[in-house]
Amino acid sequence: VAIKVKTSKLYYSKKLPTPKTWGSGAILIYDRIFDRQVKASAWVQKFEHRYSVKSGEKLKNIDQFPLHMKKILKLAEGIATRDITLVILGGGSVGDFGGFVASVLKRGVRFVQIPSTWLAAIDSSHGGKTGLNVSKIKNQVGTFYPANEIHLVQEILAGQPQERVLEASGEVIKISLLEGKRLWSSLRDVSKLDSALYWKNLPAMVSAKYKIVSRDPKEESGMRHLLNLGHTLGHVWESQMKIPHGIAVLYGVAFAIEWSLHRKYMSSKDYYSIRLSEFGAFLPDRLELENILAKTRDPQKLLLQDKKMSQHRKIRFIFLRAPGRTVIESVTVAELLAEMKRQSL
Numbered sequence: 441v442a443i444k445v446k447t448s449k450l451y452y453s454k455k456l457p458t459p460k461t462w463g464s465g466a467i468l469i470y471d472r473i474f475d476r477q478v479k480a481s482a483w484v485q486k487f488e489h490r491y492s493v494k495s496g497e498k499l500k501n502i503d504q505f506p507l508h509m510k511k512i513l514k515l516a517e518g519i520a521t522r523d524i525t526l527v528i529l530g531g532g533s534v535g536d537f538g539g540f541v542a543s544v545l546k547r548g549v550r551f552v553q554i555p556s557t558w559l560a561a562i563d564s565s566h567g568g569k570t571g572l573n574v575s576k577i578k579n580q581v582g583t584f585y586p587a588n589e590i591h592l593v594q595e596i597l598a599g600q601p602q603e604r605v606l607e608a609s610g611e612v613i614k615i616s617l618l619e620g621k622r623l624w625s626s627l628r629d630v631s632k633l634d635s636a637l638y639w640k641n642l643p644a645m646v647s648a649k650y651k652i653v654s655r656d657p658k659e660e661s662g663m664r665h666l667l668n669l670g671h672t673l674g675h676v677w678e679s680q681m682k683i684p685h686g687i688a689v690l691y692g693v694a695f696a697i698e699w700s701l702h703r704k705y706m707s708s709k710d711y712y713s714i715r716l717s718e719f720g721a722f723l724p725d726r727l728e729l730e731n732i733l734a735k736t737r738d739p740q741k742l743l744l745q746d747k748k749m750s751q752h753r754k755i756r757f758i759f760l761r762a763p764g765r766t767v768i769e770s771v772t773v774a775e776l777l778a779e780m781k782r783q784s785l
């Protein structure tokens with residue numbers, strides 16, 4: 441079944457679609473881990489034009505980009521631009537990189553995302569944001585370029601190890617707290633995270649994201665900013681401590697909840713209904729927050745670089761009143777640093 445969402449068509453399927461779907465001008469960019477998986481590697485080899493990459497933040501490094509682009513252009517030689525379809529198979533790093541390539545290759549070509557991690561299937565493949573990192577700072581260069589098609593493929597997603605399941609939990613908690621209704625009520629009593637649970641809830645998580653994105657596709661009205669819940673400090677921890685994006689977000693969401701309670705945006709009743717829910721147990725507790733905050737070096741420098749601003753300039757921070765009810769409030773970097781200090785005592 442194809443559901444039309446903005447410009448991306450979404451497909452949920454058991455198996456990988458046949459490469460013939462995209463014709464002879466298809467160019468596959470894929471995470472090289474799939475060369476080691478029997479079934480997926482047979483599928484990969486059906487592409488006449490293919491480019492394997494090593495996933496991770498280095499792939500998104502702008503310094504490497506010209507080298508990749510030269511090789512990809514070589515693959516595209518002899519294919520008429522209108523026939524090119526870039527097919528991207530991989531997690532969020534491959535998707536952010538491949539989406540950017542698609543948006544600039546010959547001034548933009550058709551492109552298809554096949555997210556292979558839960559994080560990418562739930563979050564990063566949707567919404568059209570592509571990104572490259574400059575120095576250590578994430579997503580400083582990028583485009584809004586939604587995929588023409590997004591294929592959510594059970595056989596690719598279900599085979600992930602538990603580590604990847606846990607790595608997605610930050611985005612799962614984020615989107616379910618933002619949605620706050622049916623999704624949150626069906627997840628709040630869940631005590632075990634696994635691929636079956638994610639697959640079952642995938643359509644609801646994806647549509648919760650589209651609901652926010654479609655009201656502000658190019659991040660102009662501020663609505664889309666809600667998706668940054670847990671990301672202000674999440675990005676700092678991700679780049680400084682080299683922890684996976686989704687785990688960093690998990691800490692960021694926990695920090696935001698603590699701050700929301702302290703600012704009295706959130707009542708203790710709502711605080712405990714989240715904290716004491718089965719699902720809330722996946723959030724780091726106060727002690728774990730203290731620990732990560734104590735280990736954070738020079739957050740000011742990273743925050744200022746990240747947003748290119750002075751201590752007195754403001755960051756739009758996402759607070760939570762209750763599941764489904766948010767407050768976007770401008771805070772100064774100094775206020776954020778003071779709150780980090782408070783939570784680390």
Ligand SMILES: NC(=O)c1ccc[n+]([C@@H]2O[C@H](COP(=O)([O-])OP(=O)(O)OC[C@H]3O[C@@H](n4cnc5c(N)ncnc54)[C@H](O)[C@@H]3O)[C@@H](O)[C@H]2O)c1
Pocket residue numbers: 471473495496497500530531532533534535536556557558559560563564565566567568569570571578596597599600601604607684685686
């Ligand atoms: N564009 C957006 O809107 C958006 C949103 C959220 C995150 N992101 C970006 O996404 C990236 C993180 O995503 P990620 O964690 O998916 O990154 P990733 O691509 O680095 O994948 C994480 C790990 O999973 C492995 N992997 C991929 N598919 C697998 C499979 N099927 N089975 C087993 N292992 C598999 C990869 O090789 C890698 O080691 C970050 O760069 C982040 O900035 C982008």
Ligand SMILES: [Zn+2]
Pocket residue numbers: 563611671685689
């Ligand atoms: Zn994220």
